[in-house]
Amino acid sequence: MDWYLKVMKNYFNIDGRARRTEYWMYFLVYIGIIILAGILDAIIGLGLVGLLVALGHLIPSITVGVRRLHDIGRSGWFLLIGLIPFIGWIILLYWAVKEGDPQDNAYGSNPKAA
Template sequence: MNWYLAVLKNYAGFSGRARRTEYWMFVLVNFVISVVLNILATWVRAFSIIDLLYALAVLIPAIAVGVRRLHDTGRTGWWLLIGLIPIIGTIILLVFLVTDGQPGDNQYGPNPKYATAVA
Protein backbone atom coordinates (compact mmCIF):
# COMPACT_ATOMS: atom_id res chain seq x y z
CA MET A 1 0.00 0.00 0.00
CA ASN A 2 2.95 2.33 0.64
CA TRP A 3 3.99 2.08 -3.01
CA TYR A 4 0.47 3.08 -4.08
CA LEU A 5 0.43 6.07 -1.76
CA ALA A 6 3.92 7.11 -2.89
CA VAL A 7 2.66 7.32 -6.47
CA LEU A 8 -0.35 9.38 -5.39
CA LYS A 9 1.90 11.74 -3.40
CA ASN A 10 4.01 12.28 -6.54
CA TYR A 11 0.73 13.03 -8.34
CA ALA A 12 2.03 14.78 -11.43
CA GLY A 13 5.75 13.96 -11.24
CA PHE A 14 6.71 13.06 -14.78
CA SER A 15 10.45 13.45 -14.23
CA GLY A 16 12.73 10.91 -12.64
CA ARG A 17 12.57 7.14 -12.59
CA ALA A 18 10.23 4.54 -11.06
CA ARG A 19 11.20 0.99 -10.10
CA ARG A 20 9.28 -2.01 -11.34
CA THR A 21 8.01 -2.56 -7.80
CA GLU A 22 6.58 0.95 -7.57
CA TYR A 23 4.86 0.67 -10.93
CA TRP A 24 3.42 -2.83 -10.57
CA MET A 25 2.27 -2.35 -6.96
CA PHE A 26 0.42 0.78 -8.08
CA VAL A 27 -1.15 -1.20 -10.95
CA LEU A 28 -2.14 -4.04 -8.60
CA VAL A 29 -3.76 -1.85 -5.94
CA ASN A 30 -5.43 0.28 -8.61
CA PHE A 31 -6.82 -2.86 -10.27
CA VAL A 32 -8.19 -4.25 -6.99
CA ILE A 33 -9.87 -0.96 -6.09
CA SER A 34 -11.37 -0.70 -9.58
CA VAL A 35 -12.73 -4.25 -9.45
CA VAL A 36 -14.30 -3.66 -6.03
CA LEU A 37 -15.88 -0.40 -7.21
CA ASN A 38 -17.19 -2.09 -10.38
CA ILE A 39 -18.75 -4.90 -8.36
CA LEU A 40 -20.37 -2.38 -6.02
CA ALA A 41 -21.55 -0.37 -9.03
CA THR A 42 -23.50 -3.37 -10.31
CA TRP A 43 -25.44 -3.46 -7.03
CA VAL A 44 -25.73 0.21 -6.14
CA ARG A 45 -26.12 2.80 -8.86
CA ALA A 46 -24.38 5.51 -6.81
CA PHE A 47 -21.13 3.56 -6.98
CA SER A 48 -21.05 4.10 -10.75
CA ILE A 49 -20.34 7.77 -10.11
CA ILE A 50 -17.74 6.91 -7.46
CA ASP A 51 -16.10 4.47 -9.88
CA LEU A 52 -15.92 7.15 -12.56
CA LEU A 53 -14.54 9.74 -10.13
CA TYR A 54 -11.89 7.28 -8.93
CA ALA A 55 -10.84 6.51 -12.51
CA LEU A 56 -10.50 10.22 -13.26
CA ALA A 57 -8.61 10.84 -10.01
CA VAL A 58 -5.92 8.22 -10.73
CA LEU A 59 -5.58 8.96 -14.46
CA ILE A 60 -2.75 11.51 -14.14
CA PRO A 61 -0.83 9.53 -11.46
CA ALA A 62 -1.10 6.39 -13.62
CA ILE A 63 0.30 8.18 -16.66
CA ALA A 64 3.04 9.80 -14.55
CA VAL A 65 4.21 6.53 -13.00
CA GLY A 66 4.15 4.92 -16.46
CA VAL A 67 6.36 7.68 -17.83
CA ARG A 68 8.75 7.36 -14.88
CA ARG A 69 8.84 3.57 -15.39
CA LEU A 70 9.81 4.06 -19.03
CA HIS A 71 12.46 6.55 -17.93
CA ASP A 72 13.93 3.83 -15.71
CA THR A 73 14.43 1.66 -18.79
CA GLY A 74 16.07 4.55 -20.65
CA ARG A 75 13.08 5.35 -22.88
CA THR A 76 11.14 8.55 -23.26
CA GLY A 77 7.62 8.74 -21.86
CA TRP A 78 6.21 9.12 -25.37
CA TRP A 79 6.57 5.34 -25.71
CA LEU A 80 3.34 5.07 -23.68
CA LEU A 81 1.50 6.00 -26.87
CA ILE A 82 2.61 2.75 -28.52
CA GLY A 83 0.02 1.07 -26.30
CA LEU A 84 -2.66 2.65 -28.51
CA ILE A 85 -1.69 0.29 -31.33
CA PRO A 86 -3.92 -2.79 -30.96
CA ILE A 87 -2.28 -6.02 -29.74
CA ILE A 88 1.30 -5.45 -30.97
CA GLY A 89 1.65 -2.04 -29.32
CA THR A 90 0.27 -3.39 -26.06
CA ILE A 91 2.71 -6.31 -26.11
CA ILE A 92 5.67 -4.02 -26.85
CA LEU A 93 4.65 -1.64 -24.06
CA LEU A 94 4.26 -4.55 -21.63
CA VAL A 95 7.77 -5.75 -22.47
CA PHE A 96 9.12 -2.25 -21.85
CA LEU A 97 7.32 -2.04 -18.49
CA VAL A 98 8.59 -5.40 -17.19
CA THR A 99 12.18 -4.82 -18.33
CA ASP A 100 14.69 -4.16 -15.56
CA GLY A 101 15.84 -0.56 -15.25
CA GLN A 102 19.18 0.64 -16.50
CA PRO A 103 21.90 0.15 -13.91
CA GLY A 104 23.45 3.33 -12.59
CA ASP A 105 22.41 6.81 -13.58
CA ASN A 106 20.83 7.64 -16.92
CA GLN A 107 19.62 10.87 -18.51
CA TYR A 108 16.47 10.80 -16.36
CA GLY A 109 18.21 10.56 -12.99
CA PRO A 110 19.82 8.17 -10.52
CA ASN A 111 18.80 4.54 -10.26
CA PRO A 112 15.88 4.36 -7.80
CA LYS A 113 16.70 0.75 -6.93
CA TYR A 114 19.65 1.95 -4.85
CA ALA A 115 17.91 4.96 -3.35
CA THR A 116 16.22 4.76 0.02
CA ALA A 117 13.31 2.33 0.12
CA VAL A 118 9.74 3.47 0.65
CA ALA A 119 8.88 3.13 4.34
Protein backbone atom coordinates (compact mmCIF):
# COMPACT_ATOMS: atom_id res chain seq x y z
CA MET A 1 0.00 0.00 0.00
CA ASP A 2 2.95 2.33 0.62
CA TRP A 3 3.95 2.13 -3.05
CA TYR A 4 0.41 3.03 -4.12
CA LEU A 5 0.31 5.98 -1.72
CA LYS A 6 3.72 7.15 -2.93
CA VAL A 7 2.42 7.33 -6.50
CA MET A 8 -0.78 9.09 -5.41
CA LYS A 9 1.25 11.68 -3.45
CA ASN A 10 3.30 12.35 -6.60
CA TYR A 11 0.08 12.97 -8.57
CA PHE A 12 1.57 15.40 -11.11
CA ASN A 13 5.27 14.58 -10.70
CA ILE A 14 7.00 13.25 -13.81
CA ASP A 15 10.51 14.03 -12.57
CA GLY A 16 12.78 11.24 -11.46
CA ARG A 17 12.57 7.50 -11.81
CA ALA A 18 10.16 4.79 -10.65
CA ARG A 19 11.40 1.31 -9.81
CA ARG A 20 9.60 -1.75 -11.09
CA THR A 21 8.28 -2.39 -7.60
CA GLU A 22 6.70 1.06 -7.38
CA TYR A 23 5.13 0.71 -10.83
CA TRP A 24 3.74 -2.79 -10.43
CA MET A 25 2.54 -2.41 -6.84
CA TYR A 26 0.67 0.74 -7.83
CA PHE A 27 -1.08 -1.10 -10.66
CA LEU A 28 -1.81 -4.13 -8.47
CA VAL A 29 -3.66 -1.96 -5.94
CA TYR A 30 -5.31 0.00 -8.77
CA ILE A 31 -6.65 -3.21 -10.34
CA GLY A 32 -8.08 -4.24 -6.95
CA ILE A 33 -9.79 -0.86 -6.61
CA ILE A 34 -11.21 -1.13 -10.14
CA ILE A 35 -12.60 -4.59 -9.38
CA LEU A 36 -14.26 -3.30 -6.21
CA ALA A 37 -15.65 -0.33 -8.13
CA GLY A 38 -17.04 -2.71 -10.76
CA ILE A 39 -18.75 -4.80 -8.09
CA LEU A 40 -20.17 -1.65 -6.51
CA ASP A 41 -21.39 -0.46 -9.92
CA ALA A 42 -23.12 -3.81 -10.48
CA ILE A 43 -24.87 -3.51 -7.12
CA ILE A 44 -25.90 0.10 -7.63
CA GLY A 45 -26.72 -0.29 -11.32
CA LEU A 46 -24.75 2.76 -12.44
CA GLY A 47 -21.39 2.96 -14.16
CA LEU A 48 -20.46 6.07 -12.22
CA VAL A 49 -18.16 4.64 -9.53
CA GLY A 50 -15.87 2.88 -11.99
CA LEU A 51 -15.74 5.97 -14.18
CA LEU A 52 -14.80 8.21 -11.24
CA VAL A 53 -12.13 5.76 -10.06
CA ALA A 54 -10.66 5.53 -13.57
CA LEU A 55 -10.65 9.31 -13.99
CA GLY A 56 -9.06 9.78 -10.57
CA HIS A 57 -6.24 7.40 -11.47
CA LEU A 58 -5.64 8.62 -15.03
CA ILE A 59 -2.98 11.21 -14.23
CA PRO A 60 -1.08 9.13 -11.62
CA SER A 61 -1.04 6.18 -14.04
CA ILE A 62 0.51 8.36 -16.72
CA THR A 63 3.05 9.95 -14.38
CA VAL A 64 4.21 6.63 -12.88
CA GLY A 65 4.50 5.27 -16.44
CA VAL A 66 6.66 8.22 -17.44
CA ARG A 67 8.86 7.78 -14.36
CA ARG A 68 9.13 4.04 -15.12
CA LEU A 69 10.35 4.85 -18.63
CA HIS A 70 12.84 7.29 -17.11
CA ASP A 71 14.21 4.42 -15.00
CA ILE A 72 15.23 2.54 -18.13
CA GLY A 73 16.64 5.68 -19.76
CA ARG A 74 13.74 6.45 -22.10
CA SER A 75 11.81 9.64 -22.55
CA GLY A 76 8.27 9.76 -21.20
CA TRP A 77 7.05 10.46 -24.72
CA PHE A 78 7.62 6.78 -25.48
CA LEU A 79 4.45 6.15 -23.46
CA LEU A 80 2.58 7.19 -26.62
CA ILE A 81 3.73 3.93 -28.23
CA GLY A 82 0.83 2.39 -26.29
CA LEU A 83 -1.51 4.04 -28.80
CA ILE A 84 -0.34 1.48 -31.36
CA PRO A 85 -2.59 -1.55 -30.84
CA PHE A 86 -0.97 -4.80 -29.75
CA ILE A 87 2.64 -4.06 -30.86
CA GLY A 88 2.81 -0.89 -28.75
CA TRP A 89 1.34 -2.68 -25.74
CA ILE A 90 3.91 -5.46 -25.97
CA ILE A 91 6.76 -2.95 -26.21
CA LEU A 92 5.49 -1.04 -23.17
CA LEU A 93 5.04 -4.28 -21.22
CA TYR A 94 8.61 -5.28 -22.03
CA TRP A 95 9.91 -1.89 -20.87
CA ALA A 96 7.79 -2.10 -17.70
CA VAL A 97 9.36 -5.42 -16.67
CA LYS A 98 12.87 -4.50 -17.79
CA GLU A 99 15.48 -3.85 -15.10
CA GLY A 100 16.21 -0.15 -14.61
CA ASP A 101 19.57 1.43 -15.35
CA PRO A 102 21.93 0.48 -12.51
CA GLN A 103 23.77 3.79 -12.78
CA ASP A 104 22.51 7.36 -12.73
CA ASN A 105 21.00 8.50 -16.00
CA ALA A 106 19.71 11.78 -17.46
CA TYR A 107 16.51 11.48 -15.41
CA GLY A 108 18.04 11.07 -11.99
CA SER A 109 19.90 8.77 -9.67
CA ASN A 110 19.19 5.08 -9.31
CA PRO A 111 16.18 4.74 -6.96
CA LYS A 112 17.48 1.38 -5.72
CA ALA A 113 20.62 3.04 -4.42
CA ALA A 114 18.58 5.55 -2.41
